[in-house]
Amino acid sequence: MSLVFKPEETFRGDYSYRNSDAAILRFPFPFPEDRYMYSVNIEPHVRSGPTDAFCRPFDIDEHYIAECRDRALTLELDPGRCQVLPHMMTAQWDTLELLMENLAADYPEQFSLTKEGDVFGSRWTWINRPLGIEQHFIFGDPDTLPCEPFEYITRQAQGDFAICDQREDNLYLDAGMITSQADWSLAFNVGMNFMEWHGPVPLAHQAGVFERALKYLLMLRLGQPVRRLNWTMSINPRLDTSPESYPEWGPDRASVTVENAGGKVHLRVELQTLWRLPRSNAILFPIRCFLISIEELARVPKWGKRLYRVLSSLPPELAEYKGLTRYLPATLAWLAPLDDSAQLATGIGPDITELAPL
Amino acid sequence: MIGDTLELIVVAVDDIASSLRHVRLAAAGGGPLPPAAAGANIQLRLQGAARTWRNAYSLISPPGRRDAYEIIVRRVPESRGGSAFVHEVLKPGDRLVASWPSNLFAPQRTARHHLMIAGGIGITPFLSYVADFAHSGASHALHVCCRESETGTFAPWLQACGELHHYWDADGHRLDIPALLARQPAGTHLYVCGPAALNDEVIQAAANAGWPASHVHCEHFGAALSGGTPFTAFLSRSGIEVEVGESESLLEAIERVGAAAPCLCRGGACGVCVTRVLEGEPEHRDHYLGAAEREGGELIMPCVSRARSTRLVLDL
Amino acid sequence: MMQSQIVSRPRYRDLAAEDTAGTHLLIVEGDTLAAGQMAALATAFAVVAARLQTWLVSAPATALAPGRVRRLHTVEEARTALEHIEDGFGIADRLYLQGTEPFMWSLATAAGRAGLSPTQIRMQHAGSLKRRVWCTHCHQTTENVTTNIATCAGCARALLVRDHFSRRLGAFMGVMVDAEVPGEVPQREEVFR
Numbered sequence: 112m113s114l115v116f117k118p119e120e121t122f123r124g125d126y127s128y129r130n131s132d133a134a135i136l137r138f139p140f141p142f143p144e145d146r147y148m149y150s151v152n153i154e155p156h157v158r159s160g161p162t163d164a165f166c167r168p169f170d171i172d173e174h175y176i177a178e179c180r181d182r183a184l185t186l187e188l189d190p191g192r193c194q195v196l197p198h199m200m201t202a203q204w205d206t207l208e209l210l211m212e213n214l215a216a217d218y219p220e221q222f223s224l225t226k227e228g229d230v231f232g233s234r235w236t237w238i239n240r241p242l243g244i245e246q247h248f249i250f251g252d253p254d255t256l257p258c259e260p261f262e263y264i265t266r267q268a269q270g271d272f273a274i275c276d277q278r279e280d281n282l283y284l285d286a287g288m289i290t291s292q293a294d295w296s297l298a299f300n301v302g303m304n305f306m307e308w309h310g311p312v313p314l315a316h317q318a319g320v321f322e323r324a325l326k327y328l329l330m331l332r333l334g335q336p337v338r339r340l341n342w343t344m345s346i347n348p349r350l351d352t353s354p355e356s357y358p359e360w361g362p363d364r365a366s367v368t369v370e371n372a373g374g375k376v377h378l379r380v381e382l383q384t385l386w387r388l389p390r391s392n393a394i395l396f397p398i399r400c401f402l403i404s405i406e407e408l409a410r411v412p413k414w415g416k417r418l419y420r421v422l423s424s425l426p427p428e429l430a431e432y433k434g435l436t437r438y439l440p441a442t443l444a445w446l447a448p449l450d451d452s453a454q455l456a457t458g459i460g461p462d463i464t465e466l467a468p469l
Numbered sequence: 470m471i472g473d474t475l476e477l478i479v480v481a482v483d484d485i486a487s488s489l490r491h492v493r494l495a496a497a498g499g500g501p502l503p504p505a506a507a508g509a510n511i512q513l514r515l516q517g518a519a520r521t522w523r524n525a526y527s528l529i530s531p532p533g534r535r536d537a538y539e540i541i542v543r544r545v546p547e548s549r550g551g552s553a554f555v556h557e558v559l560k561p562g563d564r565l566v567a568s569w570p571s572n573l574f575a576p577q578r579t580a581r582h583h584l585m586i587a588g589g590i591g592i593t594p595f596l597s598y599v600a601d602f603a604h605s606g607a608s609h610a611l612h613v614c615c616r617e618s619e620t621g622t623f624a625p626w627l628q629a630c631g632e633l634h635h636y637w638d639a640d641g642h643r644l645d646i647p648a649l650l651a652r653q654p655a656g657t658h659l660y661v662c663g664p665a666a667l668n669d670e671v672i673q674a675a676a677n678a679g680w681p682a683s684h685v686h687c688e689h690f691g692a693a694l695s696g697g698t699p700f701t702a703f704l705s706r707s708g709i710e711v712e713v714g715e716s717e718s719l720l721e722a723i724e725r726v727g728a729a730a731p732c733l734c735r736g737g738a739c740g741v742c743v744t745r746v747l748e749g750e751p752e753h754r755d756h757y758l759g760a761a762e763r764e765g766g767e768l769i770m771p772c773v774s775r776a777r778s779t780r781l782v783l784d785l
Numbered sequence: 786m787m788q789s790q791i792v793s794r795p796r797y798r799d800l801a802a803e804d805t806a807g808t809h810l811l812i813v814e815g816d817t818l819a820a821g822q823m824a825a826l827a828t829a830f831a832v833v834a835a836r837l838q839t840w841l842v843s844a845p846a847t848a849l850a851p852g853r854v855r856r857l858h859t860v861e862e863a864r865t866a867l868e869h870i871e872d873g874f875g876i877a878d879r880l881y882l883q884g885t886e887p888f889m890w891s892l893a894t895a896a897g898r899a900g901l902s903p904t905q906i907r908m909q910h911a912g913s914l915k916r917r918v919w920c921t922h923c924h925q926t927t928e929n930v931t932t933n934i935a936t937c938a939g940c941a942r943a944l945l946v947r948d949h950f951s952r953r954l955g956a957f958m959g960v961m962v963d964a965e966v967p968g969e970v971p972q973r974e975e976v977f978r
Contacts, residue, residue: 361964679805
């Protein structure tokens with residue numbers, strides 16, 4: 112697959128981010144049906160899926176360079192978006208190895224990894240052509256990298272990453288590189304266990320969703336990663352929608368009209384994967400964020416109609432929790448004309464191979 | 470780094486003591502093996518002439534080693550044949566299928582001090598712990614209860630061990646468990662792995678001494694090695710009736726007749742194989758079900774548990 | 786406000802001694818002591834009286850307490866004392882705290898740094914429901930918050946005081962309440978008196 116990067120795209124300020132036709136068609140649209148309901152929607156993370164975005168262990172796309180730049184900018188403004196508790200060093204190295212091995216294997220034109228050995232103390236060389244990096248280092252020795260291994264490699268990957276330490280029949284959020292989150296604070300949540308950090312999510316606790324999810328994750332096996340989708344919406348293609356910077360992006364929610372909704376309102380989908388890490392026995396939780404304006408999304412007729420149906424039947428508590436309430440009416444007004452009430456196929460796929468013209 | 474099973478080849482076997490065999494395994498196709506954590510185990514599929522065993526063994530190789538896995542297998546006199554197979558039949562060049570490493574006994578990364586108590590062959594998970602702690606610099610102490618003649622057996626794997634003590638059953642050489650447990654600082658985590666009697670004694674002593682339960686960890690060794698009275702199991706969904714022999718587990722019998730039964734640890738700890746009992750009375754030998762669930766008699770862990778009644782009907 | 790939609794919000798129970806062989810340290814916020822409460826505590830801790838130390842923080846000079854008593858003036862003093870316990874804490878030691886939430890969590894976090902695990906610490910709420918609030922924007926904490934909307938002591942933003950609680954910080958989360966429409970601030974109500 113050939114990748115044409117768009118390094119000058121922005122996720123703030125003039126928001127020049129746009130999706131190419133190919134990027135639209137590979138988007139991980141999250142709704143297989145016309146109504147949305149919480150579930151433990153976990154499945155094996157295999158090399159196939161409804162769209163191309165699912166098909167690689169760690170996915171990169173045309174936005175790779177621009178996203179890495181945006182992450183660097185966010186970290187400069189707020190270094191607290193990357194936190195690692197002291198006992199997580201082994202998990203850091205596990206993460207670096209996992210990302211480097213998979214990126215080099217799946218994108219050989221962009222990345223190379225050469226190892227003189229597999230154990231701590233071996234000399235490795237990592238080449239990242241899109242970012243112009245060539246790094247020689249000793250696997251297991253943090254002093255041979257410009258910063259600690261987790262920060263080092265996640266600055267070169269798309270999406271957020273959290274590492275959970277497994278202990279006391281629970282998972283503890285003990286490390287994170289979180290610059291594209293949907294409104295939760297790493298600085299506040301770091302160190303919390305699974306039930307604590309999910310505390311604010313409405314409705315799901317009564318349904319026992321989190322108990323079952325935790326039991327399942329505690330048994331996650333090495334070599335058997337899983338995945339699920341999560342979704343929300345954002346105004347403008349802004350990656351940094353953290354509580355920290357809420358004063359900057361919050362006002363945008365009140366700026367939406369039915370005239371400008373098409374270009375402003377974005378569907379924000381997280382392709383979340385979960386990996387057992389080999390030496391630390393921790394769990395790596397990558398959260399790969401995909402953004403698409405509803406105007407771009409509407410070029411897939413099935414998706415435009417289905418999004419309208421999902422949003423118009425969404426429980427108010429869920430809309431409130433996801434922060435949609437203020438601009439939901441304008442969004443629905445923009446989407447409504449798309450829906451012809453036709454029966455839609457279940458499933459996530461676009462069901463077309465070429466887009467309708469704009 | 471995605472996969473389900475590993476094809477391994479036996480590189481070397483070495484009898485390090487009269488009943489202990491060290492086995493070194495590499496990837497059959499060459500190439501690196503998945504790295505493993507301290508406390509990890511692999512499940513080997515041992516194919517004998519008359520039957521197949523699936524036995525789990527602790528990896529004793531230093532965590533992260535990808536060129537080979539090492540295990541130490543004790544010859545168990547009352548075994549159902551798996552360990553006998555390893556001692557008598559397995560030889561260099563043999564190929565076998567293994568699971569990827571899995572781990573139900575990983576060290577607690579937040580501990581300020583790791584206190585390990587090992588009994589006999591139960592020392593094996595701690596050999597990988599010690600290698601891990603030697604690299605990370607974590608504070609640790611290993612207390613080994615064994616026969617006096619065996620105090621040197623594991624020396625090659627304990628070179629880097631911080632604090633090491635041996636005990637055996639003679640005056641002045643026994644481990645005073647309550648005394649050891651009473652003097653530990655806050656932030657210490659206790660790990661015990663050995664015969665059931667030692668495990669139970671340590672766990673009870675820790676509770677008596679005021680240890681928080683979340684700081685006490687145990688890997689159960691040898692729980693499933695002994696069989697029991699034969700019984701019949703009827704799998705109601707597949708309509709298959711199976712005779713469970715005295716030296717095979719209920720799970721092994723189910724697998725033998727080709728029925729699908731999910732499992733993971735095969736030691737009664739992880740909960741993956743939990744099955745509903747529709748008729749009959751289970752004999753629980755697991756570490757997963759709660760007291761109420763055991764008394765209710767509606768659930769069973771087929772990997773280790775058996776039947777009190779002559780027949781069980783299972784929802785499989 | 787001890788009950789909440791947020792299931793992870795800490796809950797507190799009446800203190801009772803756990804009879805272990807270690808040291809038992811009871812720390813009480815003196816001005817939350819109701820009449821007769823000390824007598825009730827003495828009964829609850831009778832079984833470990835021989836191994837009990839009680840620290841009274843800002844209590845009246847006449848206040849009596851079970852066990853070996855030490856008087857401290859401020860929670861900061863108590864926090865420093867916890868961090869400098871001679872010989873450190875043992876695995877069988879227990880810490881019991883009584884007072885307002887900010888008082889208890891100042892000491893619980895210090896005890897955690899000194900090696901105690903959460904299972905070795907018990908808490909009983911007494912006195913005001915006032916909260917310590919952590920500002921998501923400037924990361925400063927604001928003390929003595931009794932209202933649902935608080936002014937951040939660090940950046941002066943109006944913060945909605947949420948029930949989402951961090952045990953590591955010992956504080957509740959505060960998020961700017963009028964970010965979407967600046968100036969649109971709901972009525973302030975004294976809900977944590």
